[in-house]
Structure formats: structure tokens, C-alpha cells
Amino acid sequence: MTSRERNGIQYIRQEDADYPGKLTAYSGMPKGIYVRGKLPAEERPSVAIVGARRSDSYGNETARRFARELAGAGVQIISGMAWGIDGMAHEGALEAGGDTYAVLGCGVDICYPAGHRDLYEKLLRCGGILSEQPPGMPPKAGHFPARNRIISGLSDLVLVVEAREKSGSLITADFALEQGKDVFAVPGRVGDALSQGCINLIKQGAGVADSPGVILEALGIDEKKNRGKNGEPEKFLLAKEENIVYSWIRLQPVTLEELVKKTELPVRKVMQILVSLELKGCIREIQKNDYVRTD
Amino acid sequence: MFSTILSAAVVGIEAYPVQVEADICDGLPQFCMVGDLSSEVREAADRVRTALRNTKFALPPKRITVNLSPAHIRKEGTGFDLPIAAALLTALGIIPEESVQDVLIVGEIGLNGKVRSVNGVLQTVMLAKELGCRVCLVPVANVGEGSVIRDIMVVGVENLQELLECLLSFETCKKRARIPEEWKEKRRMHTEDFREINGQEAVRRAAEIAAAGMHNFLMLGSPGAGKSMIARRLPTILPELTLEESLEISRVYSACGLLAGEEGLVKTRPFRAPHHTVSANALAGGGRRVKPGEISLATRGVLFLDELPEFSKSALEVLRQPMEEGQVTISRTSGTYVFPAHFQLTAAMNPCKCGFYPDRERCRCLPGEISQYLHRISGPLLDRIDICAETSRVEYRELTSLVENESSAAVRVRVEAAQRIQKKRYQGTGWQFNSQLPSSAIRRFCPLGNAETEVMEAAFEKMDLSARAYHKIIKVARTIADLEGSKRICREHLLEAIGYRSLDRKFWGR
Numbered sequence: 013m014t015s016r017e018r019n020g021i022q023y024i025r026q027e028d029a030d031y032p033g034k035l036t037a038y039s040g041m042p043k044g045i046y047v048r049g050k051l052p053a054e055e056r057p058s059v060a061i062v063g064a065r066r067s068d069s070y071g072n073e074t075a076r077r078f079a080r081e082l083a084g085a086g087v088q089i090i091s092g093m094a095w096g097i098d099g100m101a102h103e104g105a106l107e108a109g110g111d112t113y114a115v116l117g118c119g120v121d122i123c124y125p126a127g128h129r130d131l132y133e134k135l136l137r138c139g140g141i142l143s144e145q146p147p148g149m150p151p152k153a154g155h156f157p158a159r160n161r162i163i164s165g166l167s168d169l170v171l172v173v174e175a176r177e178k179s180g181s182l183i184t185a186d187f188a189l190e191q192g193k194d195v196f197a198v199p200g201r202v203g204d205a206l207s208q209g210c211i212n213l214i215k216q217g218a219g220v221a222d223s224p225g226v227i228l229e230a231l232g233i234d235e236k237k238n239r240g241k242n243g244e245p246e247k248f249l250l251a252k253e254e255n256i257v258y259s260w261i262r263l264q265p266v267t268l269e270e271l272v273k274k275t276e277l278p279v280r281k282v283m284q285i286l287v288s289l290e291l292k293g294c295i296r297e298i299q300k301n302d303y304v305r306t307d
Numbered sequence: 308m309f310s311t312i313l314s315a316a317v318v319g320i321e322a323y324p325v326q327v328e329a330d331i332c333d334g335l336p337q338f339c340m341v342g343d344l345s346s347e348v349r350e351a352a353d354r355v356r357t358a359l360r361n362t363k364f365a366l367p368p369k370r371i372t373v374n375l376s377p378a379h380i381r382k383e384g385t386g387f388d389l390p391i392a393a394a395l396l397t398a399l400g401i402i403p404e405e406s407v408q409d410v411l412i413v414g415e416i417g418l419n420g421k422v423r424s425v426n427g428v429l430q431t432v433m434l435a436k437e438l439g440c441r442v443c444l445v446p447v448a449n450v451g452e453g454s455v456i457r458d459i460m461v462v463g464v465e466n467l468q469e470l471l472e473c474l475l476s477f478e479t480c481k482k483r484a485r486i487p488e489e490w491k492e493k494r495r496m497h498t499e500d501f502r503e504i505n506g507q508e509a510v511r512r513a514a515e516i517a518a519a520g521m522h523n524f525l526m527l528g529s530p531g532a533g534k535s536m537i538a539r540r541l542p543t544i545l546p547e548l549t550l551e552e553s554l555e556i557s558r559v560y561s562a563c564g565l566l567a568g569e570e571g572l573v574k575t576r577p578f579r580a581p582h583h584t585v586s587a588n589a590l591a592g593g594g595r596r597v598k599p600g601e602i603s604l605a606t607r608g609v610l611f612l613d614e615l616p617e618f619s620k621s622a623l624e625v626l627r628q629p630m631e632e633g634q635v636t637i638s639r640t641s642g643t644y645v646f647p648a649h650f651q652l653t654a655a656m657n658p659c660k661c662g663f664y665p666d667r668e669r670c671r672c673l674p675g676e677i678s679q680y681l682h683r684i685s686g687p688l689l690d691r692i693d694i695c696a697e698t699s700r701v702e703y704r705e706l707t708s709l710v711e712n713e714s715s716a717a718v719r720v721r722v723e724a725a726q727r728i729q730k731k732r733y734q735g736t737g738w739q740f741n742s743q744l745p746s747s748a749i750r751r752f753c754p755l756g757n758a759e760t761e762v763m764e765a766a767f768e769k770m771d772l773s774a775r776a777y778h779k780i781i782k783v784a785r786t787i788a789d790l791e792g793s794k795r796i797c798r799e800h801l802l803e804a805i806g807y808r809s810l811d812r813k814f815w816g817r
Binding site: 065066095125126127267268269270272279280283284285286287288290291293299300301302 | 506507508509511512527658664673675678695696697699762765766769770787799802803805806807810
């Protein structure tokens, strides 16, 4: 057994049967791909979710939610395992118990960024790590635009969640257009630097993704048929005061202090309610004393 | 002729008796000092000789030997000048031998005979009393701290002349003795007040809980949000010092020379805020001449570490043991020193290097940098912090608000009530506060009912708590319940404690 095989790294060449069929349609694709784990299944729909590395919690939560719902409907999620949107997309898919795949700009045996070690391990179990680069190759700036063509190549459409005006994820969108695939963007707030890239894409004709349902529809997946996995969105049973606090929490984070001011409840009561809501799964604490809705 | 005077040496914060012996006999004129002396003690020879001459007592051209015994303790400091002068005057027959029986003398002398202050007078006088002395002669600048000890006459002398007068006439001594002040329970004199903090409800509440149970406390927030301001006001919501606590603090302060010129014992809880460039020695105590560090100067008070991640790892490491034991032990070849360190730790930090996370418009940090920032704090230190709260940006409206904020006095009433409950609960055990409970004792003192156990189980799962975090939350909930006067820990108390739980490493940068 070669050391490669011992590490569970396969090398799939273009002429092999296992080589992703979706890639063969385009020129300029790699002669061979290294894989740890599995390859995305050809017959199932795949969506690439990409976006800014220095994303904010709005982008993070949106990426996570979209990935969760899409994966819950059986869609495979493909991304780059980078900080920010990529990582959140993988997490969302894993939360729904779905399969998710990452294409790296370095060897498949290297976890880049190092802080995503846990995620990397999970991806090995619930999907796969792919790369054009040989094992041991460290990440280099030049590799990343190139790997984006593989991300877009493997998917049926590309979703950009958050991007600044000059973002690497726009390169992925460009590849998608070259490959004749649909690009969707999540609109943000006007004036937000992190939404400018997405807004520009929309101006150029990208689809507006204001809910996962839009993506599912574009893929031709009947939402209702797959409701079984997700079920009806939980109607949280909230007491009156809990509702008051909950109503002030959005996808944009709000601090404990702000909630105390807005609800005019004593701080200890607000704190009790927030923790209770968190335990019920209605909200999440993304940063000390900073809260967002979970759906 | 031979004479001996009782004096004392201060080693660490303890005072040890030292006999100053002087002998004057025929022989080649010489002034020789023996007894394991450091250089400033040796210099006493010249100081004393000149001072005596300037006070019109010239030393005869004879062989003079001064011994400071016991010879195995290293003598340091300048406090032996005065007893050496007294010993010489006695050896010369100017002071009768009976006059210096049961008298303890310490002090430094200037060349003109003026007496200067020395360190450690408080413990010196305590030692004198233990040894059965009638009188203690100390520099006048130190008489304030010395005179708090009852049942011993403490006289402050300003110069050699006065020393002589006191030793020659007991009546003069009695007249000059300082009357000790009564220890009044309510002696607080703070200049700061909680009233001055606008907004920041969450942190105020967290500070109150921290004070009530003496929990270690971390504040998180952007620069300028008021973290230092709140930390400074923490001592104002802690209960008044008891006489015992004041003595503990005063001994440390006296040994560092910080009580000179003050009237009597320390009356307010200490607040120490070392800069983040502080060394491990300065923080914990030590150095070549072993002196108490910041943590001992903060005993029974607050130690505030601003910009926690900027402190060196080695400096933070030395905090661990004292935080467990309430004292710091420093071992040297010359001996082992034990200093008290019952401090409450308060710390502040920014959420990331630039300080503005999670505001993505202003935060320029890469996600990797953010989690790295938290990792700079030692894990074991974070483990000992029970409460964490975020300070929020103060809006202009709040800053200029005319709303009456709660004063320190009002908060203190609640804190004192909670501490009284804890005192009663832990009577007979070695603990005083909820924060000191080890995990083994939690079941006994903080039992949970069914509904409460459910909450903790849900939290354990959902928030991925460690065992340590679990126990900390229960202790904090116990304090919250005490603040409400509730015997039982209820669901609400646990919920609030969970909300204020300390940081988890994983928490960051997502």
C-alpha cells in the first residue's frame, strides 16, 4: 500500500470511471483529482455556496440556514472550507445531516485554514475533501482562483451569500457563468460593504435568493415533497415576556444591553429569558451577550 | 562597657526580634559592625556616628563593636540606626541600663539626628507586645500605624534628642505616647461611586453578583466602554472591612512602607491595577529582597487586570496557585515567605485585537486572528473566572442622561446581606464565599430540584459545557439566589448564571 492509500487519499484520473462526470463537460479541468472521503454523487443535485471570508453574522447565519435547508432537502453542498461563508455553509449542511464537500487550494492532507480542524474531520466523515493539488502541497495564492472553477464545475448552480465589491467569490460566479450555470445572490442592505458584491451580481442578472425555497425551485426540487425531513418550522411556545424579547431579535445581532433598553424589563429578567430561548433553540449567542434568531 | 537594646527586623511581612549589642572598650579606635549585615546596615556606623556628634554626643576614640544578633538572620533596611545610637548612648553610660529594659526601638537616622520612617512598624509593634515590652519607640512618621496596637505604649520620636528625653524620663515617654484610635465599623471614604456609571445594566448586575460571592469577573468590550470605570468602583460595593481584614491588609502595606504618614490602619478595600507589562515577581511577590507583590497588596480587595491578553503568560501563570489557596508562598534559600493573597480578580479585555468585533464595518481582524486573541489567555486562568459580561457602546443619549443611577451604597446593602448569608452557611468550614466551594462540596451546599436539574442538563448539552463550567454556573446561581434571599436555587437563578457564564475557548470568531 502506498502511503497515499494508507492516508485514504485516492487519485482519480480523467479517464477513470469515477471521475466526476459534471467536470468532463468543460475544458481546462484538472487531469486528475485527489480525494479524501467520497466524491459528490453524480445523480444528486449539488449547490456551491460561497462568499466573503470576513463575513458578518448576517452572512454567517444566512449561509448556515440556506445550507441546512438545502441539505435537508437532499442537496449536496460544495464549498471551499474557508473562513466565513464557506465554513458556515459546511456547518449548516452538517447540521441537517447532509453531505458536503470541500475543494481545497492545497493538498487534501493539509487542513487550511488550520482553525477549521474540527470541520475538516467532519467533512471526511460526511462528504469529502477534494483537490487538484498533490498531497503535501501547501496553500498558495495562485491555487485559489483555480480551485474555484472546480467548485463551480461540480455544482448545478452557485449561490453567493455575501461578497465585497472585489471578492474572490465573484471569481467563482464568473466561472459559473462561463460554464453556463445559474448564479444566485443573497441581497443584503444597501450601503453594507459586504452586500455590494452580491448587489452587483444581481444588477448583472443573477437570481435573487431571498429564501432557500428559491434555490430549491431553481433546482426543480418540489419543496413540499421533501418537507418530511424538515417538517413544519417549529412554532416555538413562548410565554408573553419571552415573546416580547424574541420579537426584538433578528438576523442582525442585538446585544443584551439593547434588549434591556427596548423591552424595559429588568436586566436579570432579560438574561433569564435569553438563556431560556437559547435552550429552546430559538436564538443563538454568536458572541458574548450578542444574539440572533436561528431561522 | 556593654549594652543591649531590643529592636526588630522585618523579613517579608513578619517581624523578628533583633538584639542590638554595643561594646565600648580600650583599644585602637574602630567602629566595627557584625551580624550578617547588608550594606545599608553597615552604613549605619557612619550615620550614627555623625548624627551623635551633631547632637553633641561625640563618640570617644575607643574600640566600638556593635553586634546585631541572632547572627543567622540577614539584617536589612535602615531601621537599626536608632537602636544602635541608643545602644551606644547606653554603653557610654548616658542612658541608664534600666531605662532600656523592655523597650523596643526602630528608626533610621539622618546625619543631623533627625529620625526617618521605616517599613513594617505595624508588625514590629505587634512583636513588641508579644515579647512583653512596655514601650515602643518608633519614628514619628510611623506612629500612626504603630499606635493601633493596644496595651503597649507607642511613642513617636522626631530626633535623637527626643529619643534621649524619652529614655531618660518615663514620664516624658508617657506624655508623648500616642492614644490609639477606636476602630469604627463604618469608616468608608471612597471618592468614586456606582452612581457615576450610565447604562451598562448587564455589567452592573454582573459586578454585583461578582461582589456578593467574591467571584472572579471578566468584562468584555470595545475600548472606552467603561470597563476600568466599573472595575474601580467594585471596592465601593464590597462590605466594610472588619478589623481582622484591615490588620491583614495593613501588615502588608506596612511592610512595603505604604502606611507611613497615614493615620492608623487601612480603612478601605484595596484596588490594585498593575500595568500589563508587570513582571511575575512584581505581581506575585519576590525579587531579590523578597517583598509582597500586587496580589498581596490587593488582599481583601480587588486586583484589576486591564487588557488581559497583553499580560505575559509567565505573569499570569503565577496567579493560579494563590487564587486557589488565598496566599502566595515564595521559597528562597534564605527561607520561605508566605504572604496573604485573598484578592478578587477582575479583568477586562477587548473582543479582538482592534476591539470592534463583531462590528464588521469597523473590525479589521481576520477570523483566525480573533480566535488566536482569546487563546493568548491561559486556559487555567480563564477556568477560574466565574462571571463574564459584555460592556456595550454607550450612546450619547445615555452619556448625558440625567437619570438617577443606583448608588454604591444601595448596591452594597444587598451585597452585604448576601455575604452574611454565606457566612452563616459556611460557618465551621474553611470557606467564606460561594466562589471558594470545591466541586465536591457543591452537592451539599447547592442542591438542585428536578426542574433545576433539567435546566442544567439542557444547558450542558446545548451549550457544550465542560464539567468545570457546570460547577461554576451552579456556584454563581447560589450567589444570585443569596442576593434574592432565596434559600433554594431556582430555575431563574440558573438561567441568569448561565447567561453570565465565563468564556469558552470555542466561543470565539464564528
